[in-house]
Amino acid sequence: MTDRKETLALSIRAQEEKIKQLKTNNAESTEVDAEIAVLKGLKQELDALNGGKKKGKAGKNAFTLKTAKGTKDHNDKEMAIREKVFSTITKVFKKHGAVTIDTPVFELKEILAGKYGEDSKLIYDLADQGGEECSLRYDLTVPFARFLAMNGKEYQNFKRYHIAKVYRRDQPAMTKGRMREFYQCDFDIAGTYDSMIADSEILKILTEALDNLDVGQYTVKINHRKILDGIFEVCGVPEEKIRPISSAVDKLDKSPWEDVKKEMTEEKGLPEDVADKIGEYVKLKGGRDLLDKLKADEVLSKNASAAKGLEEMTTLFDYLDIFDITQKMSFDMSLARGLDYYTGIIYEAVTEKSAPPALADGEKPKPKSKKNDSDELDESTVGVGSIAAGGRYDNLVGMFSGVNKKGQPNLQIPCVGVSIGVERVFSILMSKQKAEDIKSNETEVYVISVGDGLLKERMEIANELWKNDIKASFMFKNKPKLDKQWSACEKEHIPFAVIIGRDELDKGEIRVKDMRSKDESQKGGVTVQRSNMVQELKDRLTQL
Amino acid sequence: MTDRKETLALSIRAQEEKIKQLKTNNAESTEVDAEIAVLKGLKQELDALNGGKKKGKAGKNAFTLKTAKGTKDHNDKEMAIREKVFSTITKVFKKHGAVTIDTPVFELKEILAGKYGEDSKLIYDLADQGGEECSLRYDLTVPFARFLAMNGKEYQNFKRYHIAKVYRRDQPAMTKGRMREFYQCDFDIAGTYDSMIADSEILKILTEALDNLDVGQYTVKINHRKILDGIFEVCGVPEEKIRPISSAVDKLDKSPWEDVKKEMTEEKGLPEDVADKIGEYVKLKGGRDLLDKLKADEVLSKNASAAKGLEEMTTLFDYLDIFDITQKMSFDMSLARGLDYYTGIIYEAVTEKSAPPALADGEKPKPKSKKNDSDELDESTVGVGSIAAGGRYDNLVGMFSGVNKKGQPNLQIPCVGVSIGVERVFSILMSKQKAEDIKSNETEVYVISVGDGLLKERMEIANELWKNDIKASFMFKNKPKLDKQWSACEKEHIPFAVIIGRDELDKGEIRVKDMRSKDESQKGGVTVQRSNMVQELKDRLTQL
Known part of the structure; x- marks a missing residue:
């Protein structure tokens, strides 16, 4: 698939989702119609790139990828x-x-x-x-x-x-x-x-x-x-x-x-x-x-x-x-x-x-x-x-x-x-609310590493949090990028991050950051003794 | 329906339930067979009383009262x-x-x-x-x-x-x-x-x-x-x-x-x-x-x-x-x-x-x-x-x-x-447990009257409990019998009863009884100020 085709396919999916949302929210029909027109345009372009024809039943998609009429998935x-x-x-x-x-x-x-x-x-x-x-x-x-x-x-x-x-x-x-x-x-x-x-x-x-x-x-x-x-x-x-x-x-x-x-x-x-x-x-x-x-x-x-x-x-x-x-x-x-x-x-x-x-x-x-x-x-x-x-x-x-x-x-x-x-x-x-503002998971803490991955250390910390009934996640990568970890934490509306680095771990310390805080001085989180981590988080979580 | 027929119909239902339970619990097949034999006997007696014939499709039950094959209700x-x-x-x-x-x-x-x-x-x-x-x-x-x-x-x-x-x-x-x-x-x-x-x-x-x-x-x-x-x-x-x-x-x-x-x-x-x-x-x-x-x-x-x-x-x-x-x-x-x-x-x-x-x-x-x-x-x-x-x-x-x-x-x-x-x-x-020992409701308090009904007073008390997020029930009768109220409370495994009587209400008092207590001196419950009722119950409920 060429890049343009891929982009088009993604845009079509996004557009379809948008229209579905509008309909669910009882939007004005003129607004819906305008979005449907955009969708048609995207589909026509994709059809043209595909050689001007939609794939039929005997084509490459052997079936229609949809739910039955009058039913829908709930994400x-x-x-x-x-x-x-x-x-x-x-x-x-x-x-x-x-x-x-x-x-x-x-x-x-x-x-x-x-x-x-x-x-x-x-x-x-x-x-x-x-x-x-x-x-x-x-x-x-x-x-x-x-x-x-x-x-x-x-x-x-x-x-x-x-x-x-x-x-x-x-x-x-x-x-x-x-x-x-x-x-x-x-x-x-x-x-x-x-x-x-x-x-x-x-x-x-x-x-x-x-x-x-x-x-x-x-x-x-x-x-x-x-x-x-x-x-x-x-x-x-x-x-x-x-x-x-x-x-x-x-x-x-x-x-x-x-x-x-x-x-x-x-x-x-x-x-x-x-x-x-x-x-x-x-x-x-x-x-x-x-x-x-x-x-x-x-x-x-x-x-x-x-x-x-x-x-x-x-x-x-x-x-x-x-x-x-x-x-x-x-x-x-x-x-x-x-x-x-x-x-x-x-x-x-x-x-x-x-x-x-x-x-x-x-x-x-x-x-x-x-x-x-x-x-x-x-x-x-x-x-x-x-x-x-x-x-x-x-x-x-x-x-x-x-x-x-x-x-x-x-x-x-x-x-x-x-x-x-x-x-x-x-x-x-x-x-009453935008879909992206809805927190669908219940995760309370995201375990983030600064520097060289520290996968096993992140796993150890997650395991300790789970043992203490704290809802925790971490990125399933050996060496995740810091910005990717931040954005996952934000996208999932997780209130707290535990940040670990090699030097601090060696000193028996971690950092806890309140993700919702706008306080610039708290940007990097506060240093907490590793042994106090669970108690610190529990205290903060009860205040939520 | 004569009394005997009614008794038979009830026994048949109970027997069918018993067999269903045995099967669910993977009982020995000899045990199940024995109970099925009992069931057949009951059904034969009922058939005989009904004139020796089962009602057919055109009979008084116009349809078969059952769930579809391979499905069941969950009570x-x-x-x-x-x-x-x-x-x-x-x-x-x-x-x-x-x-x-x-x-x-x-x-x-x-x-x-x-x-x-x-x-x-x-x-x-x-x-x-x-x-x-x-x-x-x-x-x-x-x-x-x-x-x-x-x-x-x-x-x-x-x-x-x-x-x-x-x-x-x-x-x-x-x-x-x-x-x-x-x-x-x-x-x-x-x-x-x-x-x-x-x-x-x-x-x-x-x-x-x-x-x-x-x-x-x-x-x-x-x-x-x-x-x-x-x-x-x-x-x-x-x-x-x-x-x-x-x-x-x-x-x-x-x-x-x-x-x-x-x-x-x-x-x-x-x-x-x-x-x-x-x-x-x-x-x-x-x-x-x-x-x-x-x-x-x-x-x-x-x-x-x-x-x-x-x-x-x-x-x-x-x-x-x-x-x-x-x-x-x-x-x-x-x-x-x-x-x-x-x-x-x-x-x-x-x-x-x-x-x-x-x-x-x-x-x-x-x-x-x-x-x-x-x-x-x-x-x-x-x-x-x-x-x-x-x-x-x-x-x-x-x-x-x-x-x-x-x-x-x-x-x-x-x-x-x-x-x-x-x-x-x-x-x-x-x-692992008997059906009758399972508490299916979450009711915490049953409001019981001694004497002449006191329906409105029971309703008032239930309303106050609900307002304070205490799960409460009472009997839907104008003048319920005391023993019926006790047995409902026991059958539903409700841990506490609030007992009211005219004289005590006039003095601003009610009684609270722990239904699980075997202490004979607590048989009638303990007297509590009406104004302290909610707090008293909340204290007891947190100790459950």
Whole structure:
């Protein structure tokens, strides 16, 4: 390969990485397009040097060097952010007594069948290579319900979290960060308890997690399916239309009332006066004041479903007060949530960062896509919509346990849970810093030699540091250049260097340098007795 | 469901769990068979009560409630052990400056094609649902090489670990713990460095990991491919037979020399005198003494490949001495490793627990299965063979980078790595303790009420503990029974209880009880001022 070709190949890789980063960070499309144009130019030049043709399948690269569509590698910098997010969230979960379980990445096809409505077409199947038919998991909730149904009563008191990848054969929208492989982060409490206690702890956990994640200001919208159903009933919605109308209401966060009303009346055949009555209710939001207002509503409070919901919400507010999180909640009658299986309270956390952009006067917002209607929380997208969501689902486990002669489930375990949109959290956190500023290793000390290599001496010192649980590295060269050692230490953001030279070693001395110090007098580090090295470093590291 | 049926169903579940545990722990097959007989009896009784028939597909359970063949759920107890193993290993990796990357669970089919020889038939393919053909990853090494080839020179100095699941459509041997979905734990150092420095640090890391994992005594067998190739050459093995003969040698840990010799001569057509010469070499093992002996071998030391290998081994021993791990190594000429791609030192760690059972006189050992010949480390099985393995592979990345006009790889990144058989480690650690003794949660304090419920007071106290980063739980009941609260606290192995009663609360007091204390005078706990509760607990927790 000529030098120019090599340079071009490297530039193309760098340019591709740059474009990928821009897309991940939701850059303006004009900016992305400009960078793509640069990339094309580089590729054309390389093609020309290669004789004007790209290598085909039979060419010198026998295969395409890429990851599958909708998937990507996460490099060390991205993983450092991911691991920080996971450990922050996991710490909160564990503080509340949670344990984790692990389920296989694929399930029998029939376990997933019929659980996701028309989204079932997005399920990845494994090829038929003989034996059972299997599919990649689509979410973590169905495997959890399957686990509970299989493991019966021993898991009736169970706080479990599960952070793992799920798979959807969706059209990837990489610019929005929507992937075919992405992480979900679920926390659920399973078991039969007294009203709203577990529900309030879930909300407490959600607020603690978001507070610790540094994602900015957020609001947790809450509502109750039973209140919503009661409203639909008293307004005169026929039973079979309750779920479709509920799903229309769910669009109110993105669409104006006129559009939602049109969907109710024109698409779903609701009389206009019924829609208008609903409109009066669903525009309400507030806190305990709204609860009092609804309880004072003579029509609504006489509806059995609404009365039950209002009673539970009253209990919930009492508990939210004790947990000191009422101020983070917004009792929002327009929150309906897509998924059919919710049976009690529902909630959705929205951050400023993830809120839809404000609309200019007269600008028409895009309607929520059909897909989102039935999607619990579209964690496959980032930068838009909610950052966490969930609710109570008391009947899902029963779907897996089979029914007895009376037609009742053999085993019913009520559940309440929340899913944190970790892909969005990553995206928010990644956009806050430059990749090169992220320290992906945890190395604390770099062992540097001045003069003639001193490899064995550097190894001895590293070994002593490791023995004392200090994270240390050195350059894998017999005679490394000093500037190369400095720049490795800087590039890897290692806070301290131990500098050794022959003369000083003979005197039983080494030097310790704080790499972050701007103090010119400390440029060469400070001299430390070799025998005090470990203690000196430990003292400095505890001050970090 | 009648009571008897319910009891039976529960007993069946418990029995199935028991059998699963026995198998996981490699119990005697007679013991397992006895428990299976019990299970059959229970099932027959239940069938009889159900009218003598099992429910079919069209029956009341519309689907089979199980995980796919060769996969299993890992419950909270198992996950607690797994997470401990992962964090122990990860800590060692990070101490040595490692970072992690994440690659997708599936790759383009062509990336995996042609990398695993005849084991390629074990690769899981995704169904053809339009678009690209994809396969589940078979190991973590090929995706790593693909990542390096794609990301070019920026990752030429790279210590990376990756702990993730891989997939093999193998015949599952659940009794041996061989699964179709299992974890691999890889650590590799990629980059062009001076001889044996990275190699020696990999061995240092391996010993630190095994020392910290509490898997018992172990030995790391080491050898060098270039020495082995030199031996084959000087003994007169034709070049095209070197790899097949090497793979025969690799069986010496399980088979006696006579069987291996037979394979060399009868199966692989080597003249008997050549095999005998090899036999003299490969039975050698030792330390630096063996190295000196081989260097003094006039025939061998004149062979270019052997000379290079001996020189590198000499350097390696120097570095192992510095890292103080020579005593854990056994320079073993019979270690050959199956995989073709190794180009330098190779190693394999064997623990007492994972060593093959001693043979009775005259008893014939089972030959190593064909499969194992080409398998780097059969991490899919536990309880037999090695617990970690690896080596240097300098040419693998080049397979992905394409070749230039001269037929050389566009990018070549030398690598050295080790794979720790974490499934075996889990198995060893799980067999050391009873499931019920494992604490899967991290809860430190259980808040208990005496008397009339005091739910809100328990919530307030839990909230105060959480605020102070103390891991706390309470029972989700308005008026929980005292004995139920005690037993939850005990079952979850929670070390401390905070006990509250109305009278004491009114006096500003609570009681703290150390649940592990056998001291009868401490039975009811000690009285503590409510305002001192957090400090009192923190003091006690730091003493744990």
